[in-house]
Amino acid sequence: MAVNLPIPNLxxxxxxxxxRIGVTEAGIRKASRKDLSILLIDKxxxxxxxxxxxxxxxxxxxxCRAHLASGIGIRAMLxxxxxxxxxxxxxxxxxxxxxxxxxxxxxxVLPEEVLPFSTGVIMESLPVERIEAGLDGxxxxxxxxxxxxxxxxxxxxxxxxxxxxxxxxxxGVLVSITGISKGAGMIRxxxxxxxxxxxTDACVSQTVIQQLATELAEGSFNRVxxxxxxSTNDSFMVIATNKASxxxxxxxxxxxxxxxxxxxxxxxxKLAQAIVRDGEGATKFITVKVEGGKSRAECRQVAxxxxxxxxxxxxxxxxxxxxxxxLAAVGYAGILDxxxxxxxxxxxxxxxxxxxGRHPSYLEEDGQRVMKQSEIAVRVVLGRGAAVDTVWxxxxxxxxxxxxxxxxx
Amino acid sequence: MAVNLPIPNLxxxxxxxxxRIGVTEAGIRKASRKDLSILLIDKxxxxxxxxxxxxxxxxxxxxCRAHLASGIGIRAMLxxxxxxxxxxxxxxxxxxxxxxxxxxxxxxVLPEEVLPFSTGVIMESLPVERIEAGLDGxxxxxxxxxxxxxxxxxxxxxxxxxxxxxxxxxxGVLVSITGISKGAGMIRxxxxxxxxxxxTDACVSQTVIQQLATELAEGSFNRVxxxxxxSTNDSFMVIATNKASxxxxxxxxxxxxxxxxxxxxxxxxKLAQAIVRDGEGATKFITVKVEGGKSRAECRQVAxxxxxxxxxxxxxxxxxxxxxxxLAAVGYAGILDxxxxxxxxxxxxxxxxxxxGRHPSYLEEDGQRVMKQSEIAVRVVLGRGAAVDTVWxxxxxxxxxxxxxxxxx
Numbered sequence: 001m002a003v004n005l006p007i008p009n010l011x012x013x014x015x016x017x018x019x020r021i022g023v024t025e026a027g028i029r030k031a032s033r034k035d036l037s038i039l040l041i042d043k044x045x046x047x048x049x050x051x052x053x054x055x056x057x058x059x060x061x062x063x064c065r066a067h068l069a070s071g072i073g074i075r076a077m078l079x080x081x082x083x084x085x086x087x088x089x090x091x092x093x094x095x096x097x098x099x100x101x102x103x104x105x106x107x108x109v110l111p112e113e114v115l116p117f118s119t120g121v122i123m124e125s126l127p128v129e130r131i132e133a134g135l136d137g138x139x140x141x142x143x144x145x146x147x148x149x150x151x152x153x154x155x156x157x158x159x160x161x162x163x164x165x166x167x168x169x170x171x172g173v174l175v176s177i178t179g180i181s182k183g184a185g186m187i188r189x190x191x192x193x194x195x196x197x198x199x200t201d202a203c204v205s206q207t208v209i210q211q212l213a214t215e216l217a218e219g220s221f222n223r224v225x226x227x228x229x230x231s232t233n234d235s236f237m238v239i240a241t242n243k244a245s246x247x248x249x250x251x252x253x254x255x256x257x258x259x260x261x262x263x264x265x266x267x268x269x270k271l272a273q274a275i276v277r278d279g280e281g282a283t284k285f286i287t288v289k290v291e292g293g294k295s296r297a298e299c300r301q302v303a304x305x306x307x308x309x310x311x312x313x314x315x316x317x318x319x320x321x322x323x324x325x326x327l328a329a330v331g332y333a334g335i336l337d338x339x340x341x342x343x344x345x346x347x348x349x350x351x352x353x354x355x356x357g358r359h360p361s362y363l364e365e366d367g368q369r370v371m372k373q374s375e376i377a378v379r380v381v382l383g384r385g386a387a388v389d390t391v392w393x394x395x396x397x398x399x400x401x402x403x404x405x406x407x408x409x
Numbered sequence: 410m411a412v413n414l415p416i417p418n419l420x421x422x423x424x425x426x427x428x429r430i431g432v433t434e435a436g437i438r439k440a441s442r443k444d445l446s447i448l449l450i451d452k453x454x455x456x457x458x459x460x461x462x463x464x465x466x467x468x469x470x471x472x473c474r475a476h477l478a479s480g481i482g483i484r485a486m487l488x489x490x491x492x493x494x495x496x497x498x499x500x501x502x503x504x505x506x507x508x509x510x511x512x513x514x515x516x517x518v519l520p521e522e523v524l525p526f527s528t529g530v531i532m533e534s535l536p537v538e539r540i541e542a543g544l545d546g547x548x549x550x551x552x553x554x555x556x557x558x559x560x561x562x563x564x565x566x567x568x569x570x571x572x573x574x575x576x577x578x579x580x581g582v583l584v585s586i587t588g589i590s591k592g593a594g595m596i597r598x599x600x601x602x603x604x605x606x607x608x609t610d611a612c613v614s615q616t617v618i619q620q621l622a623t624e625l626a627e628g629s630f631n632r633v634x635x636x637x638x639x640s641t642n643d644s645f646m647v648i649a650t651n652k653a654s655x656x657x658x659x660x661x662x663x664x665x666x667x668x669x670x671x672x673x674x675x676x677x678x679k680l681a682q683a684i685v686r687d688g689e690g691a692t693k694f695i696t697v698k699v700e701g702g703k704s705r706a707e708c709r710q711v712a713x714x715x716x717x718x719x720x721x722x723x724x725x726x727x728x729x730x731x732x733x734x735x736l737a738a739v740g741y742a743g744i745l746d747x748x749x750x751x752x753x754x755x756x757x758x759x760x761x762x763x764x765x766g767r768h769p770s771y772l773e774e775d776g777q778r779v780m781k782q783s784e785i786a787v788r789v790v791l792g793r794g795a796a797v798d799t800v801w802x803x804x805x806x807x808x809x810x811x812x813x814x815x816x817x818x
Contacts, residue, residue: 086737087762122731311595324532327532330464341499
């Protein structure tokens with residue numbers, strides 16, 4: 001069902017020196033599926049994350065924030081699917097900490113050196129004993145080559161694993177970048193996606209790594225939406241193992257900083273777009289670009305109004321060029337002094353509307369042709385300024401309703 | 410498909426002295442269906458309206474605002490379905506004015522004394538000639554008893570007409586109140602619904618009528634949502650024909666003012682709720698009440714986050730007590746200093762969650778029992794203050810997708 005989502009290319013999923021990954025079947029919710037992953041990080045890595053802005057953030061998100069804030073180096077990440085450990089109150093925090101402590105004991109590190117991540121059903125107790133029982137299997141499995149298995153092990157309603165990688169020269173040294181992510185519903189990240197992990201062997205100082213994580217999320221995961229539901233568990237982690245032999249990057253505003261960020265952003269955007277391509281019930285991948293705004297923020301506001309409109313999304317599903325629905329969404333996006341006479345609407349290269357109404361040369365058959373494609377670009381020109389922003393989304397289909405009506409059964 | 414929506418009771422649809430209604434089949438979009446209505450108002454009435462805040466507001470909305478602002482008394486309203494005359498630019502305004510002028514000529518009044526209303530497909534040209542050709546038939550049909558026929562003639566994807574009325578004593582004089590409305594998609598009114606018309610023969614000054622219209626909309630149409638899409642055409646009109654023999658109400662802050670507003674609010678709420686009960690694909694009617702907020706505004710913000718969440722709405726459709734989705738929506742509603750530990754969640758009388766997690770005595774079967782009902786109350790207690798607000802909504806079903814994927818075909 002995913003829309004032009006590439007199957008992971010093993011040759012591109014570069015091992016990252018200093019990072020080993022182990023996966024196992026812990027039976028957290030269902031038997032016989034990979035549901036527990038650990039990331040083992042050599043001492044000396046730089047680690048940063050961005051997390052959901054949902055005030056009902058999950059227990060593991062609360063612990064991640066606390067452990068990162070403690071300033072201790074991070075040595076492991078523990079990821080389970082099948083249970084989000086969200087809406088679980090104080091008991092949820094105790095359980096998440098229990099799993100960190102169990103892994104920490106086996107590794108000979110402190111519980112604060114372990115970050116926990118959970119995804120799955122909300123408001124159910126985390127089965128700590130099953131996770132603990134799975135740790136030995138996951139540790140035995142650990143290797144640098146396990147990216148694809150981890151991408152599979154973090155899936156929930158995803159239909160395909162999401163993993164991408166690249167390599168880039170930094171100061172003449174070839175460094176590797178690899179990442180994985182998962183969706184596929186409750187997706188309107190507000191700081192990050194449900195779960196995304198990226199690692200590089202490049203050398204990045206701890207002060208720079210947080211800025212890098214934030215900027216990568218801004219340009220990728222914070223630009224996608226499936227259903228407008230901001231998850232309780234969104235977490236996006238960036239790990240630099242600092243194993244490469246180039247000089248440490250201590251500012252993003254440098255040639256090596258630019259090169260690394262550009263390469264990592266390419267991977268982050270693929271990971272973020274992969275979540276939309278595999279969005280629940282998605283049949284179309286839609287790029288919404290809003291230009292000519294007074295600020296990036298207002299462009300994004302308009303783009304999200306379009307990307308969240310159930311009427312726009314069902315029209316895409318039906319390949320119906322009922323494009324007035326897009327104008328309506330532009331109109332209610334919240335720009336109070338918007339002048340409809342200044343707005344142009346394009347569907348790919350087709351100029352649909354101008355000066356508040358249908359363009360004289362617009363033909364329904366041209367709109368129809370674009371709407372039938374699996375990849376569609378909506379372009380709105382506001383005519384108010386020079387700012388631009390882009391959001392990626394998918395359509396709303398019968399399968400979205402089916403998947404979410406049946407999710408727990 | 411409508412959820413417990415009462416069929417209009419003719420005995421309750423009181424004629425309003427000074428107001429006649431005519432309906433005809435003008436063939437605006439489809440043959441053999443009532444699609445054109447006129448409301449003929451005796452001289453001396455007080456008229457006010459509230460309109461969509463959508464910046465892509467339709468040509469008829471722009472004309473309504475201008476004609477009301479001119480201060481001229483309103484003598485007629487002209488309502489068509491089948492075409493929204495929105496997203497039609499300057500040409501749309503010319504066409505809407507043309508229909509006003511045609512009716513004005515027949516009535517011997519000025520074009521500014523006529524208000525136009527359109528609902529239907531966006532971004533198509535209004536067929537002025539068909540509307541003009543239908544005027545004589547509508548005029549010949551005019552009578553005080555035509556409320557139900559008008560309620561039928563303004564329907565689009567509505568499955569049932571929506572009409573309610575009541576009578577109330579004002580200063581010892583019995584006055585009548587009758588109203589009609591239509592939905593059923595692109596419903597998240599922001600000042601009013603797609604179309605709603607209420608009339609009373611009570612005597613209300615022109616200064617008070619606008620305040621009354623605004624307060625009625627606030628307590629009714631501005632509390633409902635089907636899909637979160639604010640229409641380009643939302644209009645809610647209140648007419649006082651001033652025919653009753655009581656003293657004119659020149660302040661809402663008076664005993665007669667309170668009595669009239671309470672009676673009219675009762676009808677307005679029924680009209681607004683009827684739109685939700687007949688929401689596209691609706692199978693459940695859901696009342697979302699948020700208590701204990703610092704302000705009404707933040708209560709409403711939380712209520713709308715719940716009422717717009719596709720995940721919450723599909724869970725209601727499936728009768729699945731996957732109630733963590735409600736907590737997630739509370740969490741992303743935008744209250745930045747919200748403390749999840751202070752929140753209680755009830756489903757009808759069932760306490761589901763407390764202190765950020767599942768209540769110890771909550772049983773899935775109790776949640777399941779409530780979720781299977783056709784009328785469900787969600788109650789969220791924020792524990793931050795004394796403010797309360799309520800929003801009415803429906804679930805998200807396969808039929809919503811079908812209806813909106815097929816709307817134009």
